[in-house]
Amino acid sequence: MKTIEKVLIVGGGIGGQSAGIALRQIGIEVEIAEILPKFDVYGVGIIQQANALRALDALGVADEALRRGSPYPKVKMCTATGHQIAEAGTDPIGRFPSHNGISRRVLHDILLERSIELGVKYRLGLTVDSITDKEDGVDIVFSDGTTGSYDLLIGGDGINSKVRNLIFGESKPNYVGLSNWRYAFKRPKDLDTGYIYFGKKSKLGIIPMTEDSCYVFVVSAEGADNPFIKEDQMIPKLQSYMEEYPIPMIQELIDQVVDPKLVNYRPLETLNLPAPWHKGNVIIIGDAAHATIPQLGSGAALAIEDAVVLAEEIKKQDGAQAIFTRFMKRRYDRCKMVVESSEKLGEWELMEFSGQKLPENANIGATMGKTTGMLAQPI
Structure with a gap:
């Protein structure tokens, strides 16, 4: 059985860099x-729930993320006029906030x-053209x-993964009919x-990023x-979407939306690759395997968790197939639930924005609560 000593990661995003850090920490x-x-x-924000912070802690960077970010409690869910109807988010995990x-x-x-501190080597401006798997x-x-020759290849190259x-052959993401807008602002004092506010034509959130900055997202x-x-x-x-919300904190920001190049806009797509996510000595993680829409704010968290779990299994050095099998057992159901729950929430939102009546079994709060509760469980 060959010892795993050298690994290539394709993709230098959150998942790829997290995998690089996790593997360097075990000497790979x-x-x-x-x-x-x-x-x-792009500099628009990202939501890290407590489970994401727990995974970042395994990489040695959680405290720095908290120092350079903005910790806050559960998100207040409100009507378009500001009436609070619920709270959302994972409970705090140990010393990590919601x-x-x-x-x-x-x-x-x-x-x-x-990554640089640990000695990860970067090759920018290129990707893979062919992969020949050997014993x-x-x-x-x-x-x-x-x-190049490597013991393992990890594909962390996103939803359109090469x-x-x-x-596995070409697989296309699924556009869910929704789009996401983001724009950064100076943080309102209150x-x-x-x-998160729910309107008739959209959903709007305002999220802290630092003591002095925040961002608004619109679905x-x-x-x-x-x-x-x-x-x-x-x-x-x-x-026009922001104008639907007569919240002073939102209304004061509208005139600050002035530069179209600072608007981060993207149609929302999902991808849920069937198991297994590996073949031979190649495995894919993060959005390459399970891209989710941001209705549960967990896409990046799942990629970071993938990296941590994969490194824990590689450390056992008992062969790629045993490693990958355990990885799938720990990750598949968890990731699948997040993708499917996010898709269901997105489907209900799309119905509401289109003026359709929701089905009787549509329970947004219960769906969010069940999934975030699961995310709080150990990985």
């Missing part, structure tokens, strides 16, 4: 191939700093014509936690066939 040599020629992460808001760029920088490893031809398509239905928004429509459309 790691290279990360990232298709971007330089990192240029939530931490942080800029995605800042989180990336924290992971990059830790004792994988041979790679990169997009720049260079080659690794996934090379290993923003004491995260808030909307932009059309099942063509969710593309032209740049000159970005500002008026986002402002």
Whole structure:
């Protein structure tokens, strides 16, 4: 049985960098191939629930994320006019709060700093062109014509994963009919936690990122066939959604939406690859295997958890198939539940935004509560 000593990770996002850190902490040599020629992460925020912080702690970066982010308690769920109807989020786990808001760029920088500290090697501006699986490893031809040999290959290259398509054949993400808008602001003085407001045409959230900054997100239905928004429509459309909410804290921000290039807009897609997520000496993690929409704020958390669990299993050094089998046993049901629950919540939101009556069994609170309760359980 060959000892795993050298691993290639394709994709330098949250999942890929987390895997690099986790493997370096157990002494594995790691290279990360990232298709971007330089990192240029957009600076809008990300929600970290307590389970994400617990996973980041295993990577040695949770305290830094809390220091450079903004811890806050459970999110207040409100009507469009501001009447609170519920709270949402995982309970605190040990010393970790229910939530931490942080800029995605800042989180990336924290992971990059830790990766470099541990000796992760980066190769920017390239990806894999071919993968040849062997009994004792994988041979790679990169997009720049260079080659390499590794004991394992981890595909962490996102929802449109090249690794996934090379290993399992092409699989396309599913557009759910919803879109997500994000825009960063100076933090209002009365923003004491995260808030989510439910309107007739959209859902709006305002989330702390630091003591001085926050971001607003809007979930909307932009059309099942063509969710593309032209740049000159970005500002008026986002402002029009915000105008639905007569909350002083929101209304004061509308005039600050001025730069279309700072609007982060994307149609929402999911992907839930059937088990197994591995073949031979190749495994995929994060959005490459289980991309979810942000209705439960858990996409990045699942990728970080994947990285931590995979490193724990690799440390046992009992062969790729045994390692991957245990990984799937620990991860598949958990990730599948988050993807499916998020899809169901998105389906109900789309119905409401379209003026349709929800089915009798639609229970948003129960669905969120069951899933976040599961996420609080150990990984």
